[in-house]
Amino acid sequence: MTDLPTAKVRPASNWSAIWVLPLIALLIGGWLGWRAYSQAGIDIEVFFESGDGLQAGKTEVMYKGMPIGKITALSLDGTRGVIATIEMEKESEPHLRANTRFWLVKPSVTLAGITGLETLVSGNYIAVSPADGEPTRKFQALSEPPPMPDDAPGLHLVLKAERLGSLNRDSPVFYRQIQVGRVKSYVLAEDQKTVEIKVFIESAYASLVRKHTRFWNASGVTVNADLSGLKVRTESLASIVAGGIAFATPENRSDSPPTDPSIPFRLYEDFDAAQAGIKITLKLSDFESLQAGRTPVLFNGIQVGTLKALKINEQDPNSATAELTLDPQGEEYLVEDTEFWVVKPSISLAGITGLEALLKGNYIAVRPGTKGKPMRRDFVARPKAPPLNIDAPGLHLVLFSDTLGSLQLGSPVLYRQLKVGTVQSYQLARDKRQVLLGVHIEQEYANLVNSSTRFWNASGVTLSGGLSGIEVKSESLQTLLAGGVAFETTDLKAPVSRKIQRFRLHTDRESAMQAGQEVRIRVDSGDGLRPGTPIRYKGLDVGEVETVELTDDLEGVILSARITQGSDRIARSGTRFWVVKPELGLIRTANLETLISGQYLQVQPGGKVGAPQTDFTALKEAPVQAAREEGLSLVLSASRLGSIKVGVPVTFREVRVGEVTGFELGSQADQVLIRVRIEPRYVPLVRGGSRFWNASGIGVDAGLFKGVKVRTESLEALISGGIAFASPEDSPPARPGQTFPLFDDAKDEWLLWTPKIPIGK
Known part of the structure; x- marks a missing residue:
């Protein structure tokens, strides 16, 4: 029997893992309770x-x-x-x-x-x-938000006024129409007679308030009207709705020290009561309908001051001295060349000027002068508006027009219906045939004008139509009433002239923007040439001159022209231009029609084979047409030129068969070489034995027994001169360039030569 091992006996434990869960729950509950307590509201x-x-x-x-x-x-x-x-x-x-x-x-x-x-x-x-x-x-709880605390960064002031007006909490405070602060609160003063208004100025603008600064109520709209006109003043749209306060420091207190915030300021009823403007005196020779406290001082339609007082001079009742109060911000522009003048409406058959004065009454206009000169406080008003000021910043132009139309001083210059300048002067040209308008383009828009710019009269209303309907055009309401000029630039990269530019003022946009090729033609003199001078070819207008100006070297004149027909054939190398003007004299009379219509440019196209070209130099005179044609060129040698000129005829039996194309002295200066050209069909008439003679004037042969014999070739030869020739029988044809002597008279035997020579058709 096998021995079994002996069992080991241990006592049973009373602890179980199940008790861990209640402990964890207890810890979590305690933590949540502490958290709820520590974060409880x-x-x-x-x-x-x-x-x-x-x-x-x-x-x-x-x-x-x-x-x-x-x-x-x-x-x-x-x-x-x-x-x-x-x-x-x-x-x-x-x-x-x-x-x-x-x-x-x-x-x-x-x-x-x-x-x-x-x-x-x-x-x-x-x-x-x-x-x-x-x-x-x-x-x-408060019934409304509390006012701004007095310790907020910035300037805190107290203003005292007789009444509150339309001011309210948060009403704006302005300096030169810029909001720089606001109203904090207001209360009735202890004396029960005034209102104390607490005002806050932002830190960035606190230095603007000085000891002598004046505040005025800029609330709503101030309207002052009578039969002389209507006066309206407001600081801004915000002040119209919510009320507002404005302030400024008088110009004679520029050295005023900083303010003491503990000392209250007076709040004036309005700008005029505050007297915060610059005082100047102005001597007037025309003061009709001007009234103290009513008449404004305007700059470009904006009121910058007021006529405060007007006193007629005792020594000269036709003049008066005015006292003006101007906006302080214009102080630096009151210099030596600052100009003042009275604007009043003028109605005549020529048009209406000063149209805005019909609504607001007569007023005083001002044009600021150039900075940097000594400041002034007394001025003499101009009798009328000043002419063009070429020193003003911006671009100055001269426009040519046949009529002034409804344009006037101050008429706007528009680019895409945006005002970029004004008409500043007008006068007749030297020839009294055109009107010259001085135009100023504001500096920021000066780059819109160059050689491709086209100007037109945008005044009034243009009607066009037919059976299909009527089209009505007007640039703007402003140009409808006061006239105006509009322009358009087709190529903003086109070159710009360094001098004062001159442009043609077209009657409407359609004629101004007519398509064509721009060319430049240099001539020796601009006499009789002007913008609008036509360029003709075969009696038809193919273009016109747009501007006329001197060259940079002052040695010639540059014509800027536009070819509107056949530009592809004309704007090429080989094209020739010349000025056609009247010629009067015993020898030659031509171009009489230019006495009425004026001079014009004639053009001879160069053809399609030439390279494109836009710069040309005009010929001093018309080229000889025969020199470009085929024929027989000959040289005649004479001892003197006589009345022979280029273009005089060469005749055979008193029939014109050629003409003189030029002349020059011989190499030894002992003779005159006359170049002639025989027309192609008559070339066979010139033979090697031909004889040439001067047929100019009248030949007289007289004797005691044979009487008087008078001979002349023709009436044309009598007046302008001429050359005749005769050819014998059985003589070989002449060679091109062959030289013949030029006789003073014809021999009788030459006149008897009657060869039968076939001629061309």
Whole structure:
């Protein structure tokens, strides 16, 4: 029998792993309890006059956009109002003090603006502003948001006024129409006679307020009207709606020290009462309908001052001295060449000028002078508007027009219906046939004008139509009333002239934008040439001159022209231009029609074979047409030229068969060489033995017994000169370039030659 091992006996344990779970649960419960205790909110009570907009479990308490509490319950406090029980976060406990303020934020629309707009999405909430004091759990809510604290960065001032006007909390404070602050609050002063208005100026603008700064009420619109006109003043649209305050420092107080915030300022009723402008005196020779306190001072249509006083001079009743008050920001422009003049309406058959003065009454216009000169406070008004000021920044142009139309000083210059300049002067040209307009383009738009720019008169209304209908065009309402000029630039990269540019002012856009090839033609003199001078070919207009200006070296004149017909044949090398002008004389009379129509440019196209070309030099005179044709060229040798000129005829039996094409001295200067060309069909008439003689004038042969014999070739030869020739029988044909002597007279035997020579057809 096998021995079995002896069992080992151990006592049973009383601990079981199941007890671990209750221990863990106990630890978690304790931790949660401690967490709930440590993070438990703080209940406070806030009294509101009304529970409108408050909801338990929804309305939150916000501080700088972060929620720090929520209403847990609402209860009535008898008939006084509502008590809101609010659970605040634990971290807010140090700030729950007696002076801490609560108020309800909800959407509000007033004349001062719209506030609480964000509550339209998130709902009403309670705002809080922490402060000092004893710890407490009960608070009184404000009925409106508290004013800005006096310790906020910036300048805090007190203004005293006789009445509040339309000012309100948050009404803007302006400096030169820029908002630099706002109204904090206002209260009735202790004397019960004035209103104290607390104003906040932002830190960036605090230095603008000096000891002698003056504040005025810029609220709403100030209207002052009578039979002389209507005066309207406002600071901005915001001040019209919500009220506002403006301020400035008088020009004679430029060295005013910084202000003392503890000393209150007076708030004047308006700008005029504040007397914050620059005072100047102006001597006037025309002061019709000007009234103190009514007449404005305008710069480019914007009021920059007011006529404060007007006194007629005792010694000269036809003149007066005016006292003006101008905006302080224009002080630096009151220099030696600043100009003033009176603008009043003028109605005549020629048109209407000063049209705006019909509505606002006569006014004083000002044109600022150049900076850097000594400042002035006394001026003499001009009798009329000043002419073009070529020193003003920007681009100055001269436009040529046949008529002025309804254009006037100040008429706008438009580019794509945007005003970029003005008409500043106009006068008759030297020839009294055209009107010259001085135009100023503002500096920022000067690059829009170059050699490809086209100007046209955009005044009034253009009607065009037919059976299909009527088309009405007007550039703008402004040009409809006061006239205007419009322009368009087809190539913004085209070259620009360095001098004052001169352009043709077309009657309308269609004629201005007429297509064609631009060319430049240099001539020795611009006498009789002007913008609009036609360019003709075979009696038809193929283009016109657009501008006339001197060359850079002042040695010639450049004509900028546009070829509108046949430009592909004309704008090529080989093309020739020349000026056609009237010729009067015993020898030659031509182009008499130009006495009435004026001079014009004649063009002779170069053809298709030439290379494209846009710059040309005009010929000094018309080219000889025969020189370009086929024929027989000959040279005649004479002892003197006589009345022979280029173009005089060469005749055979008094029939014109050629002409003189040129002449020059011989190499030894002992003879004159005359070049002639015989027309192709008459070339066979010239033989090697031909004799040439001068057929000019009248030949007289007289004797005692034979009488008087008078001989002349023809009336044309009598007046302008001529050359005749005769050819014998049985003589060989002449060679091209052959030289013949030119006799003074014809021998009788030459006149008897009657060869039968076939000629061409």
